[in-house]
Amino acid sequence: MDLRAALHQGTDLLAGSTTPEPRLTAEVLLCHALKRERVFLYSHPEHELSTVEWIHYGRYLYERMQGKPTQYITRTQEWYGRNFRVTPAVLIPRPETEHVVEIALEVARGARTVLDIGTGSGALAVTLALELGARAVATDVSLEALRVAQWNADALGGRVDFVCCDLASGVSGFFDLIVSNPPYIPEREIATLQREVRDFEPHVALLGGETGTELYGRIISQAQGLLRPGGWLIFEIGYQGEAAVRQGLSDGPWSRVETGYDLAGLPRVLRARYAP
Numbered sequence: 001m002d003l004r005a006a007l008h009q010g011t012d013l014l015a016g017s018t019t020p021e022p023r024l025t026a027e028v029l030l031c032h033a034l035k036r037e038r039v040f041l042y043s044h045p046e047h048e049l050s051t052v053e054w055i056h057y058g059r060y061l062y063e064r065m066q067g068k069p070t071q072y073i074t075r076t077q078e079w080y081g082r083n084f085r086v087t088p089a090v091l092i093p094r095p096e097t098e099h100v101v102e103i104a105l106e107v108a109r110g111a112r113t114v115l116d117i118g119t120g121s122g123a124l125a126v127t128l129a130l131e132l133g134a135r136a137v138a139t140d141v142s143l144e145a146l147r148v149a150q151w152n153a154d155a156l157g158g159r160v161d162f163v164c165c166d167l168a169s170g171v172s173g174f175f176d177l178i179v180s181n182p183p184y185i186p187e188r189e190i191a192t193l194q195r196e197v198r199d200f201e202p203h204v205a206l207l208g209g210e211t212g213t214e215l216y217g218r219i220i221s222q223a224q225g226l227l228r229p230g231g232w233l234i235f236e237i238g239y240q241g242e243a244a245v246r247q248g249l250s251d252g253p254w255s256r257v258e259t260g261y262d263l264a265g266l267p268r269v270l271r272a273r274y275a276p
């Protein structure tokens, strides 16, 4: 079978199983099977698939049709201009989370020390370490996630130390910036999530207790012992979480509490300055 036919068949199979963007997905999976860039598909449409390439492609198509996210098949996600390794042990980094980096670069450009609480793939910690030229510490409760994050830090070159602990319970020292994209989906909403998310992404990275905002309160109180005066706390929040997280900040020594919105116009990033 040549590439043109393989693409055609893959696209039809994916479309038949109502996979979104069937053509693009078939291209990405075929490239992964061939270990080639996308341009190869168009410059060599007559290339005959070897048996091994054909078997791999077939398996990837099957996995995708079962709902496995493409990124878990290719093991990679481009995020803030860099390729991050992802496995089912970590949440696939979302474009919305890039807003956390944007806000950090806006308000905390001078930060030399950064703490990322619940780092997952390490996307925030590694990106901030590189963009700010800072030293980062990143935590996760999942050792498997930290292995992925460490892999990314090694591959991309950020100066990041990892600590396996619940939120920031195992961290000491003082930081100029603390970021976190904690799990924030209310438990009762699990059934309403897309099957790709619900059945394949780690629930420990998604579910934030009954209301979805349980972890923010704990992070806010831990941050007060870990931020230098004048340092920033920047959260990603769920679209229903803004009021509760703001409430959690209202009793403490926080100033300049501001919400940032994502491209869909939803509250997405909440920042606050530690002003004891």
Ligand code: GLN
Pocket: 094, 181, 182, 183, 184, 185, 197, 205, 206, 207
């Ligand atoms: N944004 C993710 C989702 O909607 C959730 C991320 C999180 O819980 N921190 O699937």
